[in-house]
Amino acid sequence: MRAESTFLAAYDPTAFPPVAVTVDIVVLTIRDGALHVLLIERAEHPYRGRLALPGGFVQDETLAEAARRELAEETGLRPGEAALARVHLEQLRTYGDPGRDPRMRVMSVAYLGFAPSLPDPRAGGDAATVAWVPVDDVLELAFDHDIVLADGLERARAKLEYTPLGRAFLGPEFTIGELRAVYAAVWGEQLHPGNFHRKVLSVPGFVESTGGTTSRGGERGGPRARLYRAGDATLLHPALLRPTREEQVR
Amino acid sequence: MRAESTFLAAYDPTAFPPVAVTVDIVVLTIRDGALHVLLIERAEHPYRGRLALPGGFVQDETLAEAARRELAEETGLRPGEAALARVHLEQLRTYGDPGRDPRMRVMSVAYLGFAPSLPDPRAGGDAATVAWVPVDDVLELAFDHDIVLADGLERARAKLEYTPLGRAFLGPEFTIGELRAVYAAVWGEQLHPGNFHRKVLSVPGFVESTGGTTSRGGERGGPRARLYRAGDATLLHPALLRPTREEQVR
DNA sequence: TTGAGTAATACTCACTTCGAGAAGAAGTTA
DNA sequence: TAACTTCTTCTCGAAGTGAGTATTACTCAA
Numbered sequence: 001m002r003a004e005s006t007f008l009a010a011y012d013p014t015a016f017p018p019v020a021v022t023v024d025i026v027v028l029t030i031r032d033g034a035l036h037v038l039l040i041e042r043a044e045h046p047y048r049g050r051l052a053l054p055g056g057f058v059q060d061e062t063l064a065e066a067a068r069r070e071l072a073e074e075t076g077l078r079p080g081e082a083a084l085a086r087v088h089l090e091q092l093r094t095y096g097d098p099g100r101d102p103r104m105r106v107m108s109v110a111y112l113g114f115a116p117s118l119p120d121p122r123a124g125g126d127a128a129t130v131a132w133v134p135v136d137d138v139l140e141l142a143f144d145h146d147i148v149l150a151d152g153l154e155r156a157r158a159k160l161e162y163t164p165l166g167r168a169f170l171g172p173e174f175t176i177g178e179l180r181a182v183y184a185a186v187w188g189e190q191l192h193p194g195n196f197h198r199k200v201l202s203v204p205g206f207v208e209s210t211g212g213t214t215s216r217g218g219e220r221g222g223p224r225a226r227l228y229r230a231g232d233a234t235l236l237h238p239a240l241l242r243p244t245r246e247e248q249v250r
Numbered sequence: 251m252r253a254e255s256t257f258l259a260a261y262d263p264t265a266f267p268p269v270a271v272t273v274d275i276v277v278l279t280i281r282d283g284a285l286h287v288l289l290i291e292r293a294e295h296p297y298r299g300r301l302a303l304p305g306g307f308v309q310d311e312t313l314a315e316a317a318r319r320e321l322a323e324e325t326g327l328r329p330g331e332a333a334l335a336r337v338h339l340e341q342l343r344t345y346g347d348p349g350r351d352p353r354m355r356v357m358s359v360a361y362l363g364f365a366p367s368l369p370d371p372r373a374g375g376d377a378a379t380v381a382w383v384p385v386d387d388v389l390e391l392a393f394d395h396d397i398v399l400a401d402g403l404e405r406a407r408a409k410l411e412y413t414p415l416g417r418a419f420l421g422p423e424f425t426i427g428e429l430r431a432v433y434a435a436v437w438g439e440q441l442h443p444g445n446f447h448r449k450v451l452s453v454p455g456f457v458e459s460t461g462g463t464t465s466r467g468g469e470r471g472g473p474r475a476r477l478y479r480a481g482d483a484t485l486l487h488p489a490l491l492r493p494t495r496e497e498q499v500r
Numbered sequence: 501t502t503g504a505g506t507a508a509t510a511c512t513c514a515c516t517t518c519g520a521g522a523a524g525a526a527g528t529t530a
Numbered sequence: 531t532a533a534c535t536t537c538t539t540c541t542c543g544a545a546g547t548g549a550g551t552a553t554t555a556c557t558c559a560a
Contacts, residue, residue: 175508176508176509177507177508193507193508193509194508194509194510194511197508197509197510198509198510217506217507217508218506218507218508219506220505220506220507221504221505221506221507222505222506222507222508223506223507223508223509224508225507225508225509226508226509
């Protein structure tokens with residue numbers, strides 16, 4: 001496409017077939033020690049009755065605003081809600097191949113979200129079912145959402161390695177054990193408690209002590225744990241690498 | 251946006267304001283030891299005379315196909331060209347905030363490309379100027395392309411750490427020194443030759459020996475170097491981390 | 501009240517990786 | 531032939547890692 005025709009065509013939108021732009025959101029959270037994703041059940045064709053990622057059309061707003069608005073609508077949280085503001089949202093990638101939606105060409109800008117524990121979602125104004133679903137139970141989503149979810153999970157697993165975003169799954173104060181449970185849930189593997197403890201405390205700016213402890217031990221015993229809050233690091237150095245990746249690399 | 255209204259609106263594209271979808275490409279290459287990016291000079295308003303990233307409207311094709319087509323058009327390479335096929339292209343991110351293009355709402359899906367040495371670009375059928383520009387000389391691009399370029403550079407720098415994509419800047423056979431020059435150009439720092447050598451050879455699947463050597467030493471002396479080709483790794487483990495990131499992390 | 505079990509935290513130890521530096525060999529140009 | 535450059539291989543101490551152990555403080559249930 002040349003510069004001139006770009007210029008002219010831009011003033012004549014009908015020169016190109018219509019394209020719809022949506023955001024779809026892969027919001028992850030931890031419930032009962034397992035990684036869950038927010039899914040809706042589609043009430044209409046195509047893919048009626050199938051589960052899908054929440055999403056919708058982009059209005060006169062930025063893409064990030066569209067994603068946060070959709071998140072608020074689907075979780076039933078008020079836009080001003082504190083819990084909503086603590087959800088980390090970042091752009092994942094864009095899916096726009098012809099034919100991914102049978103109705104028309106739809107460009108879907110996918111966002112990835114990390115949420116702390118949220119109440120059960122109330123369905124929006126319509127009758128659509130909304131629920132947190134364990135990612136291991138997800139099967140055959142609508143459209144190309146299986147791929148979107150897989151991309152989101154891989155991004156999430158990688159992000160936990162070299163950013164402190166695992167904190168986004170927790171409240172403002174947390175224990176090292178809770179943080180370790182986040183890593184275990186996202187990565188799907190158990191981690192060595194002693195080594196994890198040592199690593200988290202050795203990375204500058206990952207967590208900082210509040211001075212307090214939990215008011216009681218764990219559910220099945222054990223001493224009280226010290227409480228930490230988020231530090232000011234935006235990257236982890238050194239990173240916390242996933243174990244046993246040797247085989248998968250090649 | 252609710253499921254029903256989504257469904258209905260999708261059958262009535264006029265229910266939403268028109269959106270144009272383009273791809274813009276950040277193609278990087280190494281020339282004379284410096285990192286260069288392919289830029290065009292805009293022939294028309296807006297931003298007439300300003301440099302911009304090459305790009306254009308998405309037609310009835312996948313996004314990746316659109317990016318490769320634009321790349322071929324702007325570099326003047328034939329679509330079947332071998333050099334073109336060796337350019338690594340991956341999606342960077344999507345820029346779609348209102349107002350980023352004064353004419354209408356434009357969603358730009360940016361792609362990032364790593365190219366081996368290519369001939370000087372011949373401008374396409376139109377008069378637009380196309381050229382490789384050292385990234386350090388780039389200043390005030392059109393639209394939000396400064397941000398796109400900055401995002402692309404950061405992605406490129408990070409990708410070199412944990413993927414073998416630095417090879418994409420080189421030909422099918424290369425020396426460790428040439429690979430080191432790629433890293434130095436992209437990261438903008440000199441690297442310890444001995445340590446780099448050790449690391450590259452110690453990462454499984456990064457490079458494999460061809461058994462041959464260069465036919466003569468370097469331009470300013472030194473022995474002949476052994477030749478290597480790409481190995482089969484898709485991720486580097488352990489990674490080659492950038493030096494001196496301690497300060498930037500927080 | 502006590503005992504069994506659990507988890508937080510802090511060690512040790514062998515191994516790997518890293519940055520910095522040095523050195524030898526093999527090539528270049530002047 | 532001399533001066534210089536670069537490839538390649540070492541060495542050494544510092545730092546980081548996985549696996550395991552130990553101590554202590556808590557839980558629940560008998």
